[in-house]
Amino acid sequence: MMKIPFNKIYLTGNEINLIEKAFSMESVSGDGFFTSKVTSLIEEKFSIPKAFMMTSATHALDMAMMLIDLGPKDEVIMPSFTFPSTANSVILQGAKPVFAEILPTTLNIDPGDIERKITKNTKAIVPVHYGGIGCEMDRIIDISKRYNIYIIEDAAQGVNAKYKDKFLGAWGHLACYSFHGTKNYISGEGGALLINSKDKELIERAEIIRQKGTNRSKFLKGKVDKYSWVDKGSSYTPSDILMAVLYGQLKHLDIIKKKRENIVKHYIKGLHKYLESGVLNGMTSLEDNRDSNYHLFYILLDNETIRNEVIYKLKKCGIYARTHFEPLHSSLKGQTLGYNLGDFKVTEKVGKTLLRLPLYTDMTIEEVNYVIYHLDKILKEL
Ligand SMILES: Cc1ncc(COP(=O)(O)O)c(C=O)c1O
Numbered sequence: 334m335m336k337i338p339f340n341k342i343y344l345t346g347n348e349i350n351l352i353e354k355a356f357s358m359e360s361v362s363g364d365g366f367f368t369s370k371v372t373s374l375i376e377e378k379f380s381i382p383k384a385f386m387m388t389s390a391t392h393a394l395d396m397a398m399m400l401i402d403l404g405p406k407d408e409v410i411m412p413s414f415t416f417p418s419t420a421n422s423v424i425l426q427g428a429k430p431v432f433a434e435i436l437p438t439t440l441n442i443d444p445g446d447i448e449r450k451i452t453k454n455t456k457a458i459v460p461v462h463y464g465g466i467g468c469e470m471d472r473i474i475d476i477s478k479r480y481n482i483y484i485i486e487d488a489a490q491g492v493n494a495k496y497k498d499k500f501l502g503a504w505g506h507l508a509c510y511s512f513h514g515t516k517n518y519i520s521g522e523g524g525a526l527l528i529n530s531k532d533k534e535l536i537e538r539a540e541i542i543r544q545k546g547t548n549r550s551k552f553l554k555g556k557v558d559k560y561s562w563v564d565k566g567s568s569y570t571p572s573d574i575l576m577a578v579l580y581g582q583l584k585h586l587d588i589i590k591k592k593r594e595n596i597v598k599h600y601i602k603g604l605h606k607y608l609e610s611g612v613l614n615g616m617t618s619l620e621d622n623r624d625s626n627y628h629l630f631y632i633l634l635d636n637e638t639i640r641n642e643v644i645y646k647l648k649k650c651g652i653y654a655r656t657h658f659e660p661l662h663s664s665l666k667g668q669t670l671g672y673n674l675g676d677f678k679v680t681e682k683v684g685k686t687l688l689r690l691p692l693y694t695d696m697t698i699e700e701v702n703y704v705i706y707h708l709d710k711i712l713k714e715l
């Protein structure tokens with residue numbers, strides 16, 4: 334019997350050398366040699382005016398909310414179908430997350446529902462690019478302009494993917510990427526905050542918040558001869574050791590993407606017949622005007638019992654498949670915000686019926702075939 338884990342980290346082979354280089358340069362704290370390298374690489378490759386490397390996407394979202402001066406009474410619209418960090422970033426500033434429904438096609442936020450949720454207190458929208466497939470950015474930008482509200486992209490899963498001809502993360506006023514160990518490009522824990530403007534004041538505020546409320550960035554650039562406490566802030570700079578790892582990973586940006594593309598396309602080819610016959614209600618679909626980064630592959634089953642039975646039967650064959658987001662509005666914390674079960678029909682159904690199949694960069698076609706073969710048998714028995 335083969336053993337197919339749900340996820341496996343992918344190493345390019347250069348990581349250890351790069352870590353040793355960071356040590357030999359005594360570059361271990363924040364904003365060292367490799368941080369500068371990955372920052373430039375991200376800005377250039379994804380056409381981002383200003384990127385800041387961060388300790389996580391969670392922290393990047395937290396900082397984004399600070400930068401738009403979010404406060405009590407403010408509301409931020411986001412899908413309920415997302416990771417808790419998206420909503421926590423709003424709550425931590427004393428503001429209110431307002432959930433919206435998703436589209437059944439991409440599982441991304443429904444622009445029509447964003448518009449229904451706008452009030453005079455709406456300050457921002459957070460489009461979450463689920464699985465590296467871009468949200469309807471044209472429509473979301475249009476809403477943001479008409480109502481004069483910020484867009485903060487949660488592109489935690491969207492590194493190296495595009496909506497139309499622009500990379501995810503380059504659309505919003507602000508955005509985040511994640512380099513967590515489960516993502517396509519990893520530093521273990523890590524992220525980036527992206528600022529899509531050259532606004533000097535905003536960039537300087539970001540530098541200060543990120544560096545414990547000090548003007549250390551100015552000091553590092555030789556603009557002041559000592560640094561001191563100038564405003565509120567926290568500690569969001571990742572260790573340069575981790576950025577050395579990320580540098581190795583980002584050097585293989587498109588190699589990693591191509592490997593994942595082959596796997597996802599193989600899954601789609603093998604399982605498409607079940608969509609046509611109605612056994613599956615949906616699966617990862619590659620939209621025409623969206624270049625995916627192939628972050629994940631999911632299928633939608635009929636109901637929760639069947640989904641859980643499939644997980645159990647796959648496991649018996651050595652295959653580890655997983656569910657994904659518990660809709661935030663129906664979670665313990667979400668219910669304290671005044672939401673009830675039944676508020677978001679598509680989201681709730683997806684939360685109960687979505688199953689992610691194993692997907693990792695080095696997965697072989699033989700392994701994908703093994704998963705398809707067993708899933709095929711299980712689906713036939715249903
Ligand atoms: C949509 C989304 N937002 C935010 C995060 C948080 O990312 P990080 O682990 O880098 O803090 C995740 C992590 O899985 C995510 O999927």
